[in-house]
Structure formats: C-alpha cells, structure tokens
Amino acid sequence: MGEQGVSNLERRYRRLLRVLPKWYRQDREEEMVGLFMADRSDDLDLEHSWPGWGETGAMLGLAVRTHLAAGSGLTQAPAKVVWRGEVVRALGMLGLLLSVFYAGASLTSMFYAYNHPEIIGGLTWLRVFDVAPVVAFVALVNGRRTLAKLAALAAVLPAFVMIGQSGHFWTWLVYQLPALVTFLCLCLGFHREAPTPPARRLGWWALGALLLGLAGGLATGTGLLVIGLVTLIVRVVAFVRGDVVLGRALSLFALLQLAPLVFPLIGGEILIFVLPLAVLLLLTVVAPIRKPSARLS
Structure with a gap:
C-alpha cells in the first residue's frame, strides 16, 4: 500500500482515467475506480499490478467518444x-x-x-x-x-x-x-x-x-x-x-x-x-x- 492507504494499482487506474474529459470524470471517476478495484485485495497485486490491455483499450475508446461526443450519445456532454x-x-x-x-x-x-x-x-x-x-x-x-x-x-x-x-x-x-x-x-x-x-x-x-x-x-x-x-x-x-x-x-x-x-x-x-x-x-x-x-x- 502507498501513502494514505492508496495502492499503486489504484493510482495507476486514476492516472489512466485522466484520458477522459474532466466533466465526465467528475461524476463517474469514483464509481469507475470502485469497479476496477473490486475483488482486488491481494497486497502483491495492489502493489505491482497495472491496468490490463483490455481495460486500457476500452478506456481509450471511451475517451474518444467523450471528447468527440455525438448529439444523440452523451446527453450531458457540454455544448x-x-x-x-x-x-x-x-x-x-x-x-x-x-x-x-x-x-x-x-x-x-x-x-x-x-x-x-x-x-x-x-x-x-x-x-x-x-x-x-x-x-x-x-x-x-x-x-x-x-x-x-x-x-x-x-x-x-x-x-x-x-x-x-x-x-x-x-x-x-x-x-x-x-x-x-x-x-x-x-x-x-x-x-x-x-x-x-x-x-x-x-x-x-x-x-x-x-x-x-x-x-x-x-x-x-x-x-x-x-x-x-x-x-x-x-x-x-x-x-x-x-x-x-x-x-x-x-x-x-x-x-x-x-x-x-x-x-x-x-x-x-x-x-x-x-x-x-x-x-x-x-x-x-x-x-x-x-x-x-x-x-x-
């Protein structure tokens, strides 16, 4: 575990989430981190693991969709x-x-x-x-x-x-x-x-x-x-x-x-x-x- 009880794995997930726009992260970052960290309780895993390739690819795809939103897609996206x-x-x-x-x-x-x-x-x-x-x-x-x-x-x-x-x-x-x-x-x-x-x-x-x-x-x-x-x-x-x-x-x-x-x-x-x-x-x-x-x- 790192300082203040935050593991290296959680910090890496939060760093990955920075590819998303700020307006999207404000509402969903904690929920997404919670889903990523679910059932990840092994100390060795929390210290040395990284986000998987599938998770990274999905996050990059979401980043494209949120930065270049379609009118009928993300209804809460800024104009x-x-x-x-x-x-x-x-x-x-x-x-x-x-x-x-x-x-x-x-x-x-x-x-x-x-x-x-x-x-x-x-x-x-x-x-x-x-x-x-x-x-x-x-x-x-x-x-x-x-x-x-x-x-x-x-x-x-x-x-x-x-x-x-x-x-x-x-x-x-x-x-x-x-x-x-x-x-x-x-x-x-x-x-x-x-x-x-x-x-x-x-x-x-x-x-x-x-x-x-x-x-x-x-x-x-x-x-x-x-x-x-x-x-x-x-x-x-x-x-x-x-x-x-x-x-x-x-x-x-x-x-x-x-x-x-x-x-x-x-x-x-x-x-x-x-x-x-x-x-x-x-x-x-x-x-x-x-x-x-x-x-x-």
Missing part, C-alpha cells in the same frame, strides 16, 4: 464538446468528398494511361488504391464504418510507400495531409455512438465530386479551381446561416488544401491555376465565423 465532435465528422466528410474528386481524376488518368502506354508508361497495380475513397464513402453512408476506415487507410498507404522511397519526405507528407487527416477524422469522429451521415444529401455531393474529378482529369487545375470556388461559396453560406460547425470544418478543410500549394508557389511553378486557387482557399480560411448559439443546429 462545446458536441460541436467539436461535429466539426471532426464534418471535416472527415469534406476530406472524403475531396478524395472522391481525386478518385474521379485518377480514373480518367488510368483510362488515358491504358490507351497511351507509350506516353506515360502505362498502369501500375498501385493505381487500384486510387478508387478506395469511393468505397470508403459508400461504406460510411451505409453504416459500414469499419470498412469505410479500412478503405480510407488503403487510399493513403501507397502514398506513404512512395514517401519512403523518395528523398523528399516532408514535401510528400504535406501533400498527403488532406488524405491523412481525413482518415484520422473518420477513425476518431465516427465512433459507435456517432450518427450515420445522411446518404441521400451527401450522395449528390459525392456524385458531383466524382464527375468533376473525371472532367478535371482531362484539364489539370480546372477541377481544383472549381473545388476552391465551391468551398468559398459554401463557406459564405455557412456564415450567413450561422452554421458554426460547417464553417469551422470548411476553414480547416481549406487550410489543409492550402498547405501543399506553398511549394509550387515558392518555386514559381504552374501559377496559372495555383495562385487563384491559393487566393480562394486563403479567403475561406480567414472568413469570419459566427459565435455558436446555445444549441447545435
């Missing part, structure tokens, strides 16, 4: 916690729609490569992973969250293989930030208590992104400019409607897209579409956000 979870989920969906756009552009590129192998070297098996975002989107709106997360991971794996083979690690990493952040947002935001995204409404956006990608694959930069313009327009609409969740998600979404543009701007490359796109995204990032209302819309 800012619910907003935070909604922003993460909205950012994940925006990133997934952008990935669907890139999947469309990749399909056009693969079709062209198949018909012109002498020009661009033909196809490689890694290009199959380019269409994984479409699988991830369809799976997510149908409630198949594990499949959606695996497909989103498959979309970024080839890029990281190429990163490891290149001599420009940080440059490649910046270019992969949107896809990587999308994957993380899907994993963290769409936990088991989070609502399933509305398939019908988002389906039209996904179809538009896919068609835009198919067309954009024929004219490099055109589709990206349209995406930047749409992002700015929706950002303005979100401000007018007072939709703080969508507004904040769009600002972060634009910032993720803006980061890779720094390199061509510095090098003076393809400024024909890079500079206008950077201006559109910068306007989206700095556009004002209304203060959230008392309840989440």
